[in-house]
Amino acid sequence: MNAPLQAAETGRWTHRFASLGPDFYTELPGTGLPDPHWVATSPDCAALLGWPADWWTRPEMLQAFSGNAPLPGMKPLATVYSGHQFGVWAGQLGDGRALLLGGVDGPNGHFELQLKGAGLTPYSRRGDGRAVLRSSIREFLCSEAMAALGIPTTRALAITGSTTLKVQRERVETGAVVTRVAPSFLRFGHFEHFTHHGMEARTRELFDFFVRHHAPACADAPNPVTAALAQVAAQTAELVAQWQAVGFMHGVMNTDNMSMLGLTIDYGPFGFMDGFDPGHICNHSDHQGRYAFARQPQVAFWNLHALAQALLPLMPGVETDAEAAGDALIESLEIYRERFGTALLGAMRAKLGLSADVDERGEDGPLIDDWLRLLAAHRTDYTIAHRRLSGFDPAQPVEAAANAALRDLFLDRAAFDAWAARYAARLKIEPADALATRAGRMDAVNPAVVLRNHLAETAIQRAEAGDFDEVRRLLAVLRRPFDAPAQASDADFPPDWAQTLEVSCSS
Structure with a gap:
């Protein structure tokens, strides 16, 4: 194993939060996973820490990130906090199923690592301190997907699982631990x-x-x-x-x-x-x-x-x-x-391929608002509509075959045509160089793939049956969300059965 990882394991672990004193946390070892195994790891998150891609191949890493045996320098602790839940003061809360291990300094700065699902803490209240495989996969994939989209987020280094740990939620499920990564986990x-x-x-x-x-x-x-x-x-x-x-x-x-x-x-x-x-x-x-x-x-x-x-x-x-x-x-x-x-105006302009310095009369805002109203009126697929918008050709008639892929998303053709005529007129005043690169710029901000519930659910079902390949495949796709995926269904409309999926606070 190379030197940077060895240093992180032994001499470079620090614990900023522990310097605050015991009023802020409870130090405890936690309860790890019995018979742990790797479910998935994130090479991008490892690179953020300055760790090599094969860091997880060392046996002590599996034990450490399953909550069983902290690495030298780690100091697991659960922090205390309170908060308003659904607008109502909820009183004392805290890390009911999370343990802050400490932090490491790497080429990209200081990052704290936290285990989610490593057992009871003094702040678990009526919970069991555990996380299930289902919710762990969702958090792992979405953390890394959001980072790839350029949206500020905590990260996820790995998931470990256990077939022998059974956890009761709406049904009996297997337990798992997610390793979260962030510069800080401080909350309001x-x-x-x-x-x-x-x-x-x-x-x-x-x-x-x-x-x-x-x-x-x-x-x-x-x-x-x-x-x-x-x-x-x-x-x-x-x-x-x-x-x-x-x-x-x-x-x-x-x-x-x-x-x-x-x-x-x-x-x-x-x-x-x-x-x-x-x-x-x-x-x-x-x-x-x-x-x-x-x-x-x-x-x-x-x-x-x-x-x-x-x-x-x-x-x-x-x-x-x-x-x-x-x-x-x-x-x-x-x-x-x-x-x-x-x-928001800047982000939506980018999604529609509009240059801010051309909007001298402030007409982009109403154009964007009406686009969103059009999408809402038709319940048009949000991701697909924006992705297809980059292919709209303002030089062609709205009803031309070149614009059919976008136009066909709307049942009310007249409503779409009216908005599209305004959009075409707006695009025609774009600078020539901006117009020439418009499609590429739009595809660079409008993802082809996001973590839709049905994609996550398919990966979860296979993982619960012991096959983690779909979790890992989907992670690879979500790492490049602006590229057209090799498997076209990843970027397609959700299947009918996806309408029955529900997620709740236990998810």
């Missing part, structure tokens, strides 16, 4: 926990930790608290804009599932849009539709307000004028509205 809920329990000194300690490691520029700002909150708000806005642009639904945007680094975190009942429906609810546990697709931007803003409330005790002058301190925090969140609108 970490700050909410200490403020809600009156532990303001600990809130300050955690804030200073966050600024030191993840927002150093804020330390020298006139008000580090508002500066840091504005940074989190801006990163969150850009993240959610990318979700909306690609048709991704998180499914459970509780404050404890919101990353302080603007990462997609905690993959559970997620989904990618098939037929476009702004009101679609991907989480069948979300009975009120709080986290429907179209509501995600506003929910993120609400969650930021909850974070602002948690940071209020840290504001200068809060003892003498709490209202003014609160107003200053809320004002720092306004960057969210600005950044989200700008980021």
Whole structure:
């Protein structure tokens, strides 16, 4: 094994979070998987850490990342946090089935590694501390798929499984462990926990930790608290804009599932849009539709307000004028509205192949809005429609054979033709060089393949039967989402049986 991996195993493990002290976590060994085996590993995530592609071939790695025998320097611990779940204060939560192992420094910076599914912790509440193979495959594949799409996310290094560990969910399933990777797993809920329990000194300690490691520029700002909150708000806005642009639904945007680094975190009942429906609810546990697709931007803003409330005790002058301190925090969140609108418009322009500097009269926004309304009215497949849009020829009549692949997606031909005429007129004012490269630029931002539920389900069913080849094949496809796949069905419409699939908070 080469030197970088050996160093990471022995001398380069650190544990930043452990420096905060026992009020922030509980140190415990966890409970690993009996008779573990590899399900899949991510070469891209390994490369991010600076590890060789064959790191997993060493026997100690299987034991370490199944939760059985930590490597030298690892210090497994579960962190405590609280949060709002479905808009209601839920009290103390914490890592109920996750163990933070520590971090490694590599060529791309510092990354923490966390095991999900390695047994009970003090924060498991009524849970069993385990993860099942089904949900582990979904998280593993989607973490790496989102990274390949260019969307900020926690990563997934590996899945290990066990045929002898049985876990009860809606049915009896086999257990698994996912190794997550991120610069930090800090959540809004970490700050909410200490403020809600009156532990303001600990809130300050955690804030200073966050600024030191993840927002150093804020330390020298006139008000580090508002500066840091504005940074989190801006990163969150850009993240959610990318979700909306690609048709991704998180499914459970509780404050404890919101990353302080603007990462997609905690993959559970997620989904990618098939037929476009702004009101679609991907989480069948979300009975009120709080986290429907179209509501995600506003929910993120609400969650930021909850974070602002948690940071209020840290504001200068809060003892003498709490209202003014609160107003200053809320004002720092306004960057969210600005950044989200700008980021989403930019992403949608790119998806439609439009150059921003040509839109002198501000007509791109209405054109994009009407495109989305057209998709919604027809429940047109979101990914396929955008992919076919790159083949639209503005020099040909709308009804020409060259445009049939796109036009045939819409039953109401007249409605599509009217919008397409506006789109063709808009494309004709693009600079000649931009028009010549339009199709390639659009195909570089409109994926051919996303992790649709039916693709994940097929891989899961085969894995549960002991065949992991489909998980690994699908990972290879999702690593290159903008390329037309060799297996055409990966980029095709979902089969009829996919309509019966449901994902929930147990997924």
